[in-house]
Amino acid sequence: MINLFFSNGLVLVYDVKDWITLRRSHRIIGDIVGTTGRIPSLPIRILPEEALLLIEKGIATMKSIHIEKSDSGHFKKFDESLLAAQAIEYKKTRKKQLESMIDKIVEGRKKNDDFRDAEEILNEELEKSSNVTSSNMLWPIWLTLQTVLPFKLKTVNYKDMYLNYTxxxxxxxxxxxxxxxxxxxxxxxxxxxxxxxxxxxxxxxxxxxxxxxxxxxxxxxxxxxxxxxxxxxxxxxxxxxxxxxxxxxxxxxxxxxx
The missing domain is CATH 3.40.1350.10 (Trna Endonuclease; Chain: A, domain 1)
Known part of the structure; x- marks a missing residue:
């Protein structure tokens, strides 16, 4: 079941796997509304007509995002959790990239009189090239909204309110x-x-x-x-x-x- 989230009149998709399923299996395109500087990112906004169709066909369910005053203190922790999670995932990806080319890297180091073993050189390159900061991070699309957001979620009957938007x-x-x-x-x-x-x-x-x-x-x-x-x-x-x-x-x- 695909999770849709209703917030401020918009129907949003936060999970990249759900978005892929919507596009490939159900011909639902959506519109990227997130951004990290110049790079578009999640979430995806879908049309009210798309949301109603998905709900009526039992493909998706919808929850409403409720932000209360008491939630405001969680935003900083939320940002920090996103950054930490992305750093871990990017390091895994970068390690795989370096492992695929480590032989060439080691050979190049030997020409510069660096005869350390491959694992030590790999770890050094990994630390140098896998740094993620708040200025260069992207939305961590491998995470789902339910697991990272501090907001309260409430199941909403979209059929009762869709005529407000279409x-x-x-x-x-x-x-x-x-x-x-x-x-x-x-x-x-x-x-x-x-x-x-x-x-x-x-x-x-x-x-x-x-x-x-x-x-x-x-x-x-x-x-x-x-x-x-x-x-x-x-x-x-x-x-x-x-x-x-x-x-x-x-x-x-x-x-x-x-």
Whole structure:
């Protein structure tokens, strides 16, 4: 079971194994929102529609993160525990790297009249090259949120609150597209609700920009023209999605030069 965490209106994934499972097995992409300076890192934010789908299909459970005033004194210890844990893991990784090239290192030392045994040289190189500080550490993705955070966790029924962050229409459209085998990401940057891909976005460009509209509400001709032009300009099809008689229906807007 994959663990999702709800905090300040966001649904987050902190465990890298869970993120890999979501992407490889369930076509859930998410968006990296963590950062360590210039390097993106965990956690991963997933869409409300993705969260609801995962929960309804029994793939994931959700817990809410509660931060109380009494927790504030734990932040320093928390940072220190992350740093210590990463130092241990990085040292293990660095040791494996050095062991794979120790013969060449020893040979180079001999040319400089250093005839110590391989183990002593390896330990020296390891100490010199495996130092992790707060200025160069990355988020330790091999740790899980439950084991390191001092915050209190509480199981939350996301179904009771998801409409605060999305709509039934968007959830229905997302679920329908997902059931057809597509990969789906957020589509705000292209003026829609979702971007739809035939494969993983790492390898494929989006083919559809999907905008969800209520069937009983009107849409102006100017909006339709704008959607068609936008889709053509970015080499995608602009699709309007609605619910009609309980089923998701789609209309594709094509721009044709006369």
């Amino acid at each position: 709509s039934e229409l968007k959830c229905a459209v997302f679920s329908d597209l997902w059931s057809k085998g597509y990969y789906i990401t957020e589509g705000v940057k292209f003026g829609g609700d979702f971007l739809v891909y035939c494969g993983d976005p790492i390898c494929y460009h989006a083919i559809f920009i999907v905008k969800c509209i209520v069937a009983t509400e009107s849409i102006s001709p100017n909006e339709i023209v704008a959607h068609g032009r936008l889709g053509t300009s970015v080499r995608k099809r602009f699709v309007l999605a609605s619910m009609v008689d309980g089923a998701v229906c789609y209309v594709t807007v094509n721009w044709i030069d006369a």
